[in-house]
Structures are given as structure tokens and as C-alpha cells.
Amino acid sequence: MIPGHFTYHRPTTLADAVALMASLGDDARPLAGGHSLIPMMKLRLAAPEHLIDLRRIAALKGVRRDGDSFVIGAMTTQHDLLASDEIAAALPILQEAARLIADPQVRYMGTVGGNVANGDPGNDMPALMMTLGASYRLESTSRVRDVAAAEFYQGAYATALEPGEILTAITVPAPPAGHGHAYEKLKRKVGDYATAAAAVVLTMSGGRVASCRIGLTNLADTPLLAEAAAQAVIGTSLDAAALTRAAAAARAIMTPAGDGRGPPDYRSHVGGIMVQRALVRAAARAK
């Protein structure tokens, strides 16, 4: 399978990249790791006339601490995340999820920025970023703005990115010390997108849930924050009744597509189970 023709650009600075985005307009696409875009181009489902390769822009790569937050450069790969001691210590849920994305080869190339910017409801990082309260930095020649992950996703492949903008970094507030976390992903086989997945970040106090956020992957056109489900467990000891209420509240907002991963009812059913498993596992990890 051979993609259509395109012109290739390899800027080495962000200023050059956004200038190309501005001058080339809708005919241009940024190329991050390429492991979503290149397969789409090979299938001729995408046919950009210009590709702007971001891999040579050093400023877009790496993880750094900024006060109480972590700033993850958009071109940081999933492999980089897994190799980062800082991420292991402060944001272990990102490593747990990264290990479940695709396979080792894809993780060397696939980037966190590409994963969150693409708007594919099957991607894992968006729901995690919503759960963690992250924001995305969007840059063009005319402005720099930060958009909350929870405000970014509008529909399948539809995001708040405007023409000429590149997502350059993700800012993730460090979760509280002693938080518990879990990402439960049901998939048919290694490397697949989620049939259903749930992310949980919570804190416990005296055996009861003190705070909780729950995100859902591939259970609607966009990643979801399951706020009512989180409310249903706050103040409880995660007893069976609380877990049942949380699953029901989460299922109430799921609108999964029926596809090769199963019909909608099945995916909502297992989606609720992912929420319950993630809650229990996160609570066991909380200190």
C-alpha cells in the first residue's frame, strides 16, 4: 500500500513549523510519530499535500517539572514516557497506560502529543489527560493558548485545534501524594484499541474515598469524564453498593459504537466493569 504524493518538510524549530502551517493552510498536516497518520495515508483515507515532520524539533521532546505540574513535550514518545523516572514517580498511571498502547515498535515512534491531538476516540491518553486535569498548549503564528483536555474533544477526530495550530505540550498537574491510580483496558489482543477502558485517580482517607476522577476511553465519540460515577463513590468505602452505583452512572453516559469490538450494549456492559475494577485497584494502591 503506497500513500498518495505529498511534499515533505522538516523544520528544526517550532517557529518554522507554525510558519509552514500558516502558509500551507488546510493542505498541510503535522507529522508526529506517524503511526496513526501513515497507516491512514496508506489506506488513502488521508491524503495531505504537505507533511510537516516535527521530529527534528528538539524543543518539543522531553518531560520537565514546572512547579506542581509536569510539562510533557508533544513529541515525547510512549517509549520515552516508559523510560522516565519522573513519570514513574509522579504519574505512574501514564506508564501503566503507555504499556497498553499498541506494541513496543509503535511505542518508540508514537508520541503523546499525536495520541492526544488526533481526536481518535480509541486513543488511550485523552481520557487519562481528562482524568488528570491536564491542559494542552496550542501554538500558531498568531497566538499561544492553553485548552483543558476536558474542553478539547468535540467529536470523533474533531477537536479544538484551529487551522494553523500545532499542539506543542501537555501540562499535567501532579496528582496528590498517596493517590491511587489504575487504568483498566479490555482489548481483544495485544496492540488493539480498547473495547472499553476506564482510568481512575483517587485519594483515600480513613478507608473512604476522599476524591475521585474517572475517565472513559472508546465508549463514545470522545473520551468522557464520568463525573456522576466519581461522585457516587466519594465518601464510601467502595462497598458493593457503591461500585454498582458507579458502574450504573458511568454506563448512563456511554454511547459506544457497535463495531468489531462488539455491539454497543456489550461495550457499555464491560465499560462498567472496567470502572469497577479500576476503582478497586486504585483504592488498593492509595496510601
Next chain:
Amino acid sequence: MAKTHVTMTINGAEVEGLVEPRTLLVHFIRETLQMTGTHIGCDTTHCGACTVDLDGMSVKSCTVFAVQAEGAAITTVEGMASPDGTLSALQEGFRMMHGLQCGYCTPGMIMRAHRLLQENPSPTEDEIRFGISGNLCRCTGYQNIVKAIQYAAAKLNGAEFKEAAE
């Protein structure tokens, strides 16, 4: 369509060529350079038969454009044996442990295992299975591939490979 000049190092030798930007790295390697050890299996980023080592990363060369590899150092399966033909530890392991039947997946398996052992010289069986989860074999059921990698790890560590009882 205008062609782009690319230069990279493959198995220690500098190579160059004129490619369309849409030329995939695997096609550049197989067709332009006529190094056909790297295989195309699924052509959809799943099977790993086209895996090569690129700047210290295992990549699926069907999902990388040759222009992206400008200036890169690449190793393919042709670069694994010594110039005198002595097999690498991994190649010897695949031979000794019957790690292949049809052999189609083998170049990708060896290149992936090569990087895995660079990063983790003494992997557990679980780590090997996780490490090669992007490579599909439709013949062996993976058992002997895992043994082949264990054999190579032991040899590279100066130890003798002892098969675990099954």
C-alpha cells in the same frame, strides 16, 4: 513528483538514494538498496516482519517514510552476522532452538530481540513475551522463539542456556 535525496547508514555503510517523499523505508531498503532480508508481512503496522533498528529503536519500516530516516543509523538482519559469516548469538539461538519454521517473521523477530537484549540483557520469559508482542509468528506458537532469545541472552552473558522443564 520531485524526488528527495536521502543519506543514511545501513549496517555501517553509508547509503544514499533519490526517493519520492512517499517512499516507505521498507521499500527503500528492499527495492532501492536490494537488501531483501527485511520482509513485508501485513503492511499495516501489525506483524513486525519489517522491523529494523533505527537510531536505537525497533521500528516497523512499513510505517516510516525513507525521508524520515535521513541521517539515521539503521541495522537490518543482514547486519547481524559477522563479515566472515559467523552467526550472531540471536541467529545461533534461532537455529539451535528451532525458533523458525517458515522463517518469514524471523528477520523482524531477530531485529526486535536485538534491541530488547540491548535494553535488557537478562529478560525474564514474561519480559521477552512482552518485548516481542509487536511481532507475529503464525508457525511456532512463540515457544521456541522465546527459547531462542533466552539462548542468545545466556550466550551474550557468558552463561550456558538451560531449558526450563515444561
